Amino acid sequence: MAVEIRIPTVLRPAVAGQSVVKAEGGTIGELLGSLAREYPAIAGQVIGSDGAMHRFVNIYLNDDDVRYLGKLDTKVAEGDVVSILPAVAGGSD
Amino acid sequence: MGVLKISRELITRMISHALDEYPLEACGLLGGDAELAKEVYPARNDAASARVYTLNPLDHLKADRAAEATGHEIIGVYHSHTHSEAYPSQTDVAQAPDPSWHYVLVSLKRTQPVVRSYRIVAGTIVEEDVVEL
Ligand SMILES: [Zn+2]
Numbered sequence: 001m002a003v004e005i006r007i008p009t010v011l012r013p014a015v016a017g018q019s020v021v022k023a024e025g026g027t028i029g030e031l032l033g034s035l036a037r038e039y040p041a042i043a044g045q046v047i048g049s050d051g052a053m054h055r056f057v058n059i060y061l062n063d064d065d066v067r068y069l070g071k072l073d074t075k076v077a078e079g080d081v082v083s084i085l086p087a088v089a090g091g092s093d
Numbered sequence: 094m095g096v097l098k099i100s101r102e103l104i105t106r107m108i109s110h111a112l113d114e115y116p117l118e119a120c121g122l123l124g125g126d127a128e129l130a131k132e133v134y135p136a137r138n139d140a141a142s143a144r145v146y147t148l149n150p151l152d153h154l155k156a157d158r159a160a161e162a163t164g165h166e167i168i169g170v171y172h173s174h175t176h177s178e179a180y181p182s183q184t185d186v187a188q189a190p191d192p193s194w195h196y197v198l199v200s201l202k203r204t205q206p207v208v209r210s211y212r213i214v215a216g217t218i219v220e221e222d223v224v225e226l
Contacts, residue, residue, distance in 0.1 A: 006157075009166065010191035019166075056190070058150040065150055085153050086190035091145030092118065092174040092182050 003031055003076050006083040014041035028059060029072030031082060046084060047072075056087045095221035097169070097195045097210040099123075099130040104225065108206045110135045111173035111199040120146040120172040122153065123195060124160035130195075131165055138172075145184065146172050169195030169210075176202055179209040181218050189213040195221070 002022040007015050015021050016039070023038070025031035029047075036043040048054050052072070059066045060083040066074045076082065103123075110133075111119045117138060124132040134156035137149035148170065160166050170190075174182075179200035181189075189196065192214040200207040212219045 008157075008191070009193050056188075058153070060150070060154050063151070063154070083154055083157070085150060085157065087150070087188075088120070088122075088148035088153060088170050088190050089140070089146060089188045090120075090170075090172060090182065090185035091140075091142070092177045093144050093184050 001026065001076075001078050003078070004081045005031060005035060006081065008084055008086055010086055011042060011045055011084065014045060015039045026075060027070075027072065028061065028066050028074045028076060028082065031076060032072070058085045058087055059083070060085065095195075095210075095212050095219065096128050096224055097130060097197070097221055098128055098224045098226055100226045103130055103133050104208055104223075106133050106135075107171050107197065107199055107208065111175075111201055111206065114138065114173065115201060116143045116175055117141055118143060118146040118173050118175060119199070120148045120170065122148070122156045122160075122167050123169040123171060123197065124156065124163070124165045125168045126165055127168065128195075130168065131163070132160065133171070134159065143175055167194075169197060171197035171199060173199040173201055178202060179207045181211055181213060186213055186216055186218060197223075 023031045023035045121135040136152035139147040179198035196211045
């Protein structure tokens with residue numbers, strides 16, 4: 001089943017400039033796996049070498065942060081929209 | 094040299110947000126098209142701190158959708174420095190999420206707020222002109 005993944009500007013060069021890509025999978029992890037197979041340049045940018053989500057990336061399934069659902073095991077269904085967003089932070093120190 | 098084109102009204106909204114949150118750091122996103130800002134999206138600072146900010150991811154998602162709905166996209170981020178200059182800190186540089194973004198700083202160090210904008214690419218800070226429309 002194909003699910004839409006919204007790609008932030010910083011990662012678009014890794015997916016041929018697209019803002020939205022479709023990927024196959026039943027969970028967030030499977031979707032990101034098939035995304036990385038199709039676009040190898042994005043592989044290390046969302047999932048680290050330890051197989052977990054990078055802490056400087058936030059992934060939303062519709063309106064929910066997948067960190068508070070099942071992380072990479074979160075199930076996805078037809079019509080869901082997954083959004084990848086860079087973590088935005090800083091400070092004055 | 095880069096440039097950020099932005100209306101006085103949007104600049105005023107960023108300053109007002111920074112003053113509202115004082116003494117904590119305020120943060121938000123800029124929507125628009127490349128060098129032209131069309132909207133500001135105030136966001137919650139999850140760090141609730143006077144020294145650091147973590148932009149609330151749900152606010153980011155909402156801003157991203159709102160920008161897209163008007164045919165724009167997120168082109169940058171603003172945040173306040175309550176007691177330091179309007180210049181990116183080491184933390185700001187280390188955590189800069191996107192080399193295509195504008196990084197707007199609102200300093201409240203002095204009586205008169207100061208707003209400046211920068212590009213941060215591969216760890217290098219380059220100030221750009223803020224052109225009021
Ligand atoms: Zn800062």
